Structures are given as structure tokens and as C-alpha cells.
Amino acid sequence: MTEQRGHLLDEAAFLELAVDRGTDAVAEALARPLALCAANAATLVYVDFSLVHHWRPHGVMRTILEDASENRGIQVQDLRPDPAPIEGGVFDPVKHFRRWQRRQSSEAQATRSQAKQEVAAVLSQLPEGSGRWKAAADELNARGVTTATGRHWTADGVRKTYVRLDAGGG
Structure with a gap:
């Protein structure tokens, strides 16, 4: 620079x-x-x-x-x-993000499992009926809980996670 x-x-x-x-x-x-x-x-x-x-x-x-x-x-x-000299070494952005991707992939299963547990806990406190998915998403977001990919929850995301939980037995 x-x-x-x-x-x-x-x-x-x-x-x-x-x-x-x-x-x-x-x-x-x-x-x-x-x-x-x-x-x-x-x-x-x-x-x-x-x-x-x-x-x-x-x-x-x-x-x-x-x-x-x-x-x-x-x-x-x-x-x-392209690789660039930074702080006395060479930073290769492609290699850096490939390492990040491998690490993220290895941690993804634990992250998904944690997200499913959070969804199950919130849903267990909410009554069945209209607005349940949105209420769960709002509660998860208020608690600072993110999806397995690090994003905010939506009603549809909560519903899909619940379907996967229900299909997989938790």
C-alpha cells in the first residue's frame, strides 16, 4: 500500500x-x-x-x-x-482460505448439532400454532444464537431445522 x-x-x-x-x-x-x-x-x-x-x-x-x-x-x-509479502513473510490468500475451509468443514458437524439443540430448546417452550416458527426465530436471534452457517434465524429456517430434527429423532 x-x-x-x-x-x-x-x-x-x-x-x-x-x-x-x-x-x-x-x-x-x-x-x-x-x-x-x-x-x-x-x-x-x-x-x-x-x-x-x-x-x-x-x-x-x-x-x-x-x-x-x-x-x-x-x-x-x-x-x-496472488501471494503478497506481509510482515516479513508471504501471505497466500488462496492457501489461507483453503485451510479455513478445511477447518470450517471439520467444525461444521458440531456447529449444526449445537444449532439443532438450540432450536429444540426454544421450540419446547413455545405452544403449537400459528406464528410459532417466527417466535422461535425471534427468540433465537434475541439470544444471539446463529444458524449453523452463522446467519440470523428466519421462521423458515427454524421450520426446516425442526423437520430435520423430527425426521432424525433429534
């Missing part, structure tokens, strides 16, 4: 938990950096992993960045995730 006579205003990391599709959850990660870029006439620089390994581009992110460029006057620059 200093070689380019730039100044880093902010840094945000966003990684989709499901590698096969991009979601609108990226909007939250981009909000602060985009606001800083707009306020400081700065360029948003991002690492685009779809440029290597033929990964699917993140359509939602691209739409947000195109809108920022076209309608908010923010310059946007994508970078390849």
Missing part, C-alpha cells in the same frame, strides 16, 4: 459460508468501507477470488459495487488473490 502512496482507511473481510452461491449478506460487510470511500473520495480495492480457479463470481457483490461506481461515484478496483 505504501509503495502505491496509498493510505488504508478500513479493511473488511467477507467470506460466503456456502461456496456455491453469493448472498445479500455481503451488503453489510461492504456498507462501512463504501461509506468511507464516498466520504473520503477513496478507491475501494477488493480481492476477487473468482479471478482464479474459475470460481463463480459473486453476483450480489458485483451489483453493489457497480451501483457504488455508477451512482455514488466511488472508484472500485479488483485485485487478483
